Amino acid sequence: MTRALTVLRAGPFTTVQDAGRPGQAALGIVRSGACDRSVYRQANRLVGNPEDFAVLEATYGGLAVRAEADLMVVTTGARCAGPFPHAAPTPLRRGTELRLGPPETGLRTYLAVRGGIDVPPVLGSRATDVLSGLGPAAVADGDVLPIGAPIEPVPGVDVAPVPDIPGGEVTVAVLPGPRADWFGDAGWTALTGQVWTVTDESNRVGLRLDGTPLERLRGGELPSEGMVRGALQVPPSGLPVLFLADHPVTGGYPVIGYVADEPIRSDVDRCGQLRPGQTLRFKAMTS
Amino acid sequence: MRVLPSGSTALLVELDDLDAVLALYAALAEQPPDGVVDIVPAARTVLLVTGPGRTSLSAVADAVRAATPRPDARAGGEVVELPVHYDGEDLEDLAGLLDLSPEELVHRHTGKEWIVAFGGFAPGFGYLTQPGGQWDVPRRSTPRTKVPPGSVALAGEFSGVYPRESPGGWQLIGRTDVAVFDLDRDPPALLRPGVGVRFVDAGSR
Numbered sequence: 085m086t087r088a089l090t091v092l093r094a095g096p097f098t099t100v101q102d103a104g105r106p107g108q109a110a111l112g113i114v115r116s117g118a119c120d121r122s123v124y125r126q127a128n129r130l131v132g133n134p135e136d137f138a139v140l141e142a143t144y145g146g147l148a149v150r151a152e153a154d155l156m157v158v159t160t161g162a163r164c165a166g167p168f169p170h171a172a173p174t175p176l177r178r179g180t181e182l183r184l185g186p187p188e189t190g191l192r193t194y195l196a197v198r199g200g201i202d203v204p205p206v207l208g209s210r211a212t213d214v215l216s217g218l219g220p221a222a223v224a225d226g227d228v229l230p231i232g233a234p235i236e237p238v239p240g241v242d243v244a245p246v247p248d249i250p251g252g253e254v255t256v257a258v259l260p261g262p263r264a265d266w267f268g269d270a271g272w273t274a275l276t277g278q279v280w281t282v283t284d285e286s287n288r289v290g291l292r293l294d295g296t297p298l299e300r301l302r303g304g305e306l307p308s309e310g311m312v313r314g315a316l317q318v319p320p321s322g323l324p325v326l327f328l329a330d331h332p333v334t335g336g337y338p339v340i341g342y343v344a345d346e347p348i349r350s351d352v353d354r355c356g357q358l359r360p361g362q363t364l365r366f367k368a369m370t371s
Numbered sequence: 372m373r374v375l376p377s378g379s380t381a382l383l384v385e386l387d388d389l390d391a392v393l394a395l396y397a398a399l400a401e402q403p404p405d406g407v408v409d410i411v412p413a414a415r416t417v418l419l420v421t422g423p424g425r426t427s428l429s430a431v432a433d434a435v436r437a438a439t440p441r442p443d444a445r446a447g448g449e450v451v452e453l454p455v456h457y458d459g460e461d462l463e464d465l466a467g468l469l470d471l472s473p474e475e476l477v478h479r480h481t482g483k484e485w486i487v488a489f490g491g492f493a494p495g496f497g498y499l500t501q502p503g504g505q506w507d508v509p510r511r512s513t514p515r516t517k518v519p520p521g522s523v524a525l526a527g528e529f530s531g532v533y534p535r536e537s538p539g540g541w542q543l544i545g546r547t548d549v550a551v552f553d554l555d556r557d558p559p560a561l562l563r564p565g566v567g568v569r570f571v572d573a574g575s576r
Contacts, residue, residue, distance in 0.1 A: 310411030310418030334491030342378030
């Protein structure tokens, strides 16, 4: 009996994700990995996997799979409609199906399988990087995903008491970025004083935000420079892009600020759960 | 040297010029500060990224200030030889623009060693600089939507080799058959920061 999961329907967009490819940015390889790292790690813990095992990241639900062996699975993150219990490790017997409806709030749901998704790693990770094309292709209908062998005991948790991902307006903390001076105090006030709307051009690379454009105090070009997840880069349009997991390693537009990230708080993860149309506020954080 | 904030996990070190970047990067890459997982050189900056919760950013800033830049780091390092068919679509026009014959342009490109200064555009793409080369190449006014893999190109003070098919606005002067990024090779990227590159005229095909 081969341990595997057959994908009946991939839904709007599903990829394999793990903790990504740290340490290779100088080669133009971004870290990538799960967009919401905290609930990704939680999914692994709930089925007794090491925290960095590969899982499925479903965007706006819609994923349907069938177990080809007796497996144990769990979903975390955005709670999808349907009979399947959320944040509760559940046996999925051979031949049975799991179908996720659309989530009521939040965007990304993580499906962890005890033993992990065991597709071949690329440069040390099984994550799909949508910008560079590294890692496995996005999950497609009919894919048969191999499942690894369990290596740690089941933690014996029936259900994790987790709050639902918030819908509606979300406020995250923001720190000044390396080029905040390109926008001055007025720019910072404009960034933190208005409500931004997440547009439908957003993806794993970043959230494109709509609002009143930010104005630069100075012209000229910026030589490309390195950046990390959470950067708020401001292109000539004045409308910031909030970079997520698959951001470019370097960029040539000024970064006005950074959304607060681990280890201080996981606000970047919360941004990975925002849907098009949702609104976002940046609250200045003094560090 | 200016140390600029880059969020909760990183610092951006700004330097006067590319030479200073290469020298600092060489020192940091050889002995990364504690807790630093990624060091990303660029044209005027070096980004240092820490692992979550492993170290304080002020300790990293102290380590960077205490590092001794190594301007000599290029000498004696690894050198990659890349045979190039100099038959790029922009060769003739670019040579004209630079007041050179195509042969002279090729001679300048092959005459001196290049150094990989930094990456970032795509996995395995290196921005190559030629010490004393004095290139100043305008980008194409209309970028190509598809540049074939292996294309050898120029823009600004840099040369580069496209690892795979991608859009691009650089001037194409030739093509190499060497795969500069190959997942089945360890390391997969041939053109890593600090590596020397010698372009060789491989004639026409």
